[in-house]
Amino acid sequence: MRTRSPSSSIVKSQSKALLHARLREHGLKLTHQRELIAELFLRQDHITVEDLYREVAKKDPSIGIITVYRTLKLLCQWELAQERHFGKGKTIYDNVAQKAHHDHLICTHCARIIEFENFQIEKFQEQVARDHEFHITFHKLELYGLCKACRRDDVRPSRRSEHA
Amino acid sequence: MRTRSPSSSIVKSQSKALLHARLREHGLKLTHQRELIAELFLRQDHITVEDLYREVAKKDPSIGIITVYRTLKLLCQWELAQERHFGKGKTIYDNVAQKAHHDHLICTHCARIIEFENFQIEKFQEQVARDHEFHITFHKLELYGLCKACRRDDVRPSRRSEHA
DNA sequence: TCGAAATTGAATTTAGATTTCAAAATGAGA
DNA sequence: TCTCATTTTGAAATCTAAATTCAATTTCGA
Incomplete structure (x- = not known):
């Protein structure tokens, strides 16, 4: 798991304050479970429930995976997290709190995921939306294919073949 | 379910020939189940397994939903269909045989889905891929938000209803 | 037509996610 | 700080889509 640039203690206090604020806003309680789950979640980029549960269990094995599900759901409501579905498998939760x-x-x-931003694409998306009098709240753009390393290995696209 | 422009008899014979060809290529057998499922699938734009099963059952109630699953999987391998996952729910299968x-x-x-094509966006996607030395085989771009009608209704997000 | 091989459908299984509910924790007010 | 209504938790049960298993059936080349 990649570590973010800010030191984890800063992330920790930031995320705790953020969490506390959101909980108060919604009249919910600050439990140590929520605190730990949110802290670990906000420290990384994207993660599955399973993997986050495993991280959480390292620190506090008494926390159940259901609480991880529930806490991530809360984070999604508050737009600190966002559900993502790559294929039909497990849901991936993106940390959208601290970056664009x-x-x-x-x-x-190899299932590697490379992140990118492209302002031009976003601009044309807005154009498409305008053309259809549609109001975009969020979007998902996924480009599937072979990464640099896997192209070099000359792996022939095992099952799925060309299409673009 | 929308009907395509070509008359269904043309679609039927086209899809039958297409299916037959693919089956032969792969040494598979042409069963009347596969024929019916493929014909009904290729006649529309996008559909869930459940819905296609319901359509199939109208013509031949003896066909099981498992066969619909299996046949759609075959169509995906041959790139006549493509799996799509809107949210965490059921998989939607797109008919990609007859159009770009x-x-x-x-x-x-309201869960309405509007299709669009935008050459400019595709162009910039290629640019992004080049920048990362990535080879794109296919992509998925979904813009979520409120359609014209729902914006006008000034609706507050409630339960989402049926597909249009 | 025959028979090997593939396919089918029902039942079973898997896996992710949600619901239920009694017990425990939280936190607002006294 | 203490009390107690309310919320939250964790385990188990449940739900759902999808995959697997397997005996019976169908297909198709010889």
Whole structure:
């Protein structure tokens, strides 16, 4: 798991304050479970429930995976997290608290996910929306294919073949 | 369910020939189940397994939903269909046999799906891929928000209703 | 037509996610 | 600080889409 640039103690106090504020806003209680789950979640980029649960369990094995589900759901409501569904598998939760929206290049061979931002694309998306009198609240752009490393390995696209 | 412009008899014979060809290529057998499922699938734009199963059952109630799953999976392998996951719910299968790739505007209120194509966006996607030495095989772009009608209704986000 | 091989459908299984509910924790007011 | 209504928790049960298993059936080349 990648670590963010700010030291984790800063992230920790920031995220705790953020969490506390949101909880108060909604008349909810600050439990140590929520605190730990949110802190660990906000420290990384994107994670599955399973993986976050595993991280949480390292610090406090008494916390159940259901609480992880529930807390992530809360974070989504408050737009600190966002659900993402790559394929039919597990849901991935993106940390959207501390950085701008980004899109993904997804390697169908090694499953590596590369993030990118492209202002031009966003601009044309807005144009499309205007053309249809549509109001965009969020978007998802995923480019699937082979990453640099997997192209070099000359892996022939195992099951899925060309399409673009 | 929308009907395509070509008369269904043309679609039927086209899809039958297409299916037959693909089956032969892969040494698979042409069963009347596969024929019916593929024909009904290729006649529309996008559909869930459940809905396609219901359509199939109208013509032949003896066909099981598992066969619909299996046949759609085959169609995906041959790129006549493409899996799509809007949210965490059921998988939607897109009919990609007869038309160019398109992207989607998705209304989070009424669940209406508007298709669009934008050459400029595709161009910049290619640029992004080049920058990362990535080879794109396919992509998914979904713009979520409120459609024209739902904006006008000044609706507050409630439960989402049926597909248009 | 025959028979090997593929396919089918029902039942079972898997896996992610949600619901239920009694017990425990939280926090606002005294 | 203490009390107690309210919220939250964790385990188990449940739900759902989808995959797997397997005996019976169908297909298709010889």
